[in-house]
Amino acid sequence: MPVDIDIAHVAHLARLDLSADELEGYKNQLGLILEHAARVQTLESDATMENAHPLALENRYREDVRRDSLDRDEVLAQAPETRDGYFVVPPALESE
Amino acid sequence: MTPTTIADAGRRLRSGEVTSVELLDSALAVAARTEAQLHAFLTIDRDQARETADRADADLAAGKDRGPLHGIPIALKDNMTTRGLETTAASQILSGYVPPYNATVVDRLAEGGAVLVGKTNLDEFAMGSSTENSAYGTSYNPWDITRVPGGSSGGSAAAVAAGSALGALGSDTGGSIRQPASLCGVVGMKPTYGTVSRYGLIAFASSLDQIGPLTRTIEDSALVLSTVWGHDPLDATSYPGELPDIMSGFGRGVDGMKIGVVKELSGEGYEPQVESAVSAMVENLAASGAEIVEVSLPSFDIALSAYYLIAPAEASANLARFDGIRYGHRAAGDTTESLMSRTRAEGFGPEVVRRILLGTYALSAGYYDAFYGQAQRVRAAIQEDFARAYGQVDALVSPTSPTVAFAAGARTDDPLAMYLSDICTIPSNLSGHPAISVPIGLDDQGLPIGFQVMASALAEDVMFQVAEEVERLAGFDKTPSLAEVAS
Numbered sequence: 001m002p003v004d005i006d007i008a009h010v011a012h013l014a015r016l017d018l019s020a021d022e023l024e025g026y027k028n029q030l031g032l033i034l035e036h037a038a039r040v041q042t043l044e045s046d047a048t049m050e051n052a053h054p055l056a057l058e059n060r061y062r063e064d065v066r067r068d069s070l071d072r073d074e075v076l077a078q079a080p081e082t083r084d085g086y087f088v089v090p091p092a093l094e095s096e
Numbered sequence: 097m098t099p100t101t102i103a104d105a106g107r108r109l110r111s112g113e114v115t116s117v118e119l120l121d122s123a124l125a126v127a128a129r130t131e132a133q134l135h136a137f138l139t140i141d142r143d144q145a146r147e148t149a150d151r152a153d154a155d156l157a158a159g160k161d162r163g164p165l166h167g168i169p170i171a172l173k174d175n176m177t178t179r180g181l182e183t184t185a186a187s188q189i190l191s192g193y194v195p196p197y198n199a200t201v202v203d204r205l206a207e208g209g210a211v212l213v214g215k216t217n218l219d220e221f222a223m224g225s226s227t228e229n230s231a232y233g234t235s236y237n238p239w240d241i242t243r244v245p246g247g248s249s250g251g252s253a254a255a256v257a258a259g260s261a262l263g264a265l266g267s268d269t270g271g272s273i274r275q276p277a278s279l280c281g282v283v284g285m286k287p288t289y290g291t292v293s294r295y296g297l298i299a300f301a302s303s304l305d306q307i308g309p310l311t312r313t314i315e316d317s318a319l320v321l322s323t324v325w326g327h328d329p330l331d332a333t334s335y336p337g338e339l340p341d342i343m344s345g346f347g348r349g350v351d352g353m354k355i356g357v358v359k360e361l362s363g364e365g366y367e368p369q370v371e372s373a374v375s376a377m378v379e380n381l382a383a384s385g386a387e388i389v390e391v392s393l394p395s396f397d398i399a400l401s402a403y404y405l406i407a408p409a410e411a412s413a414n415l416a417r418f419d420g421i422r423y424g425h426r427a428a429g430d431t432t433e434s435l436m437s438r439t440r441a442e443g444f445g446p447e448v449v450r451r452i453l454l455g456t457y458a459l460s461a462g463y464y465d466a467f468y469g470q471a472q473r474v475r476a477a478i479q480e481d482f483a484r485a486y487g488q489v490d491a492l493v494s495p496t497s498p499t500v501a502f503a504a505g506a507r508t509d510d511p512l513a514m515y516l517s518d519i520c521t522i523p524s525n526l527s528g529h530p531a532i533s534v535p536i537g538l539d540d541q542g543l544p545i546g547f548q549v550m551a552s553a554l555a556e557d558v559m560f561q562v563a564e565e566v567e568r569l570a571g572f573d574k575t576p577s578l579a580e581v582a583s
Contacts, residue, residue, distance in 0.1 A: 089432045
């Protein structure tokens, strides 16, 4: 049985502004994919995945060496809108 | 005649028979004749390439030899950043993006004297198995231009098969180097996770992504790998220890080795001609002195399910950075949030949206344990299965892909059918182990069949040793008719 999903909620979490038709289409596809993916629940094992790295690396610290950062103008040149060395965005908070 | 392998080109460059500029001109001439049909490249930078080739020739003349890729035309999948050269990951959301920095592999290719021919097409953000998810149009298979080249590194595979580059880099998250290599009749290799730096590789699923070579031969694969791999402090998951001597197994054959045939990677869904070609190769390996055993790895049956939870979950986090503020496409919006949500809906294609939604769901409150947490347990079980197998055998073998190249459009409406393309390749991503696809012949439609050799972590030497024997036994020296017509 396909998995039932609150697709509008998921799309909001993912910050995707999708139309009602698009949401319906994705909901159906995801239901089928998750039905297949739910086969992971058939695993009879209590193994745990604490470290996804196959070589079980230990945490390492790099040498504290000074290194040039990227050129600010070159980086800002890729932004859709900038002003005085800053990225420009519309209001982040709505005013009353 | 122009060299068709890196090793041969290298010898002839050093003997003065050919120049780097001639190798580049030859690659560009093939591209000029084939690109209208193949669309392997998104960007070709002739001027920069010419300049690099000129310098390679001058350096060699002055006695400065930078190594096996010196003067060799190489193509690069367009999800690796190139300073000053547009990098899109085949997404609208990065249309026009010119990175301010090079990926580590790009710097290493440059230090090694390689000549970058151009940036190759892929499925958007490397999500797909056919290149049909590219926002800039599908690539096609040089063996049959009505079929896909596989994916997601389909442009790199098509370019190497056609001869518009002598080698290429791809990235492999669930099979994205090996499956297109199989479908295009070239060698494609995914090294042990952590051995090639991911710095500057536009992230899809960080615990699975790994860069590797696509080439015509096993020797070339090792030559490219030796140039790009090694520890990089800019990648926190980079392996800092000693790497295996990958050339040590060359020419030694498989006499006395133990090779396991994976029981779960056969049967329903596998094309009979693929299975019979793989079985015949296994018999040949036995005749070469290898002991063949059947190995059962039961967790492989649910590897695909685990992958399609883990990879989208990581993708949903990685792709959060594409928000229309610092780079790339921006949609209009009254608030920052509406700007972001519209930018993302406009900029991402359907497969990327599908995977972001899938990953967001799998990680969301109430579903995490049943899906993502359980998928991680499957991943652990797969690593345990592999560990048990490598306690008994030196290497494992299987088909690379259950089918040969499929027709363009055949699977675009059925995401699950597309996902099944990667059923043989995904386990080695989940385990982080090295694996390689070697072309072993053509089916009766003239389409290439690939043979996969898998080995334990950091056992690239063993993997290459077996793969080289497979290459020798197959004697596969055919090139696609498109290249024949073109040359």
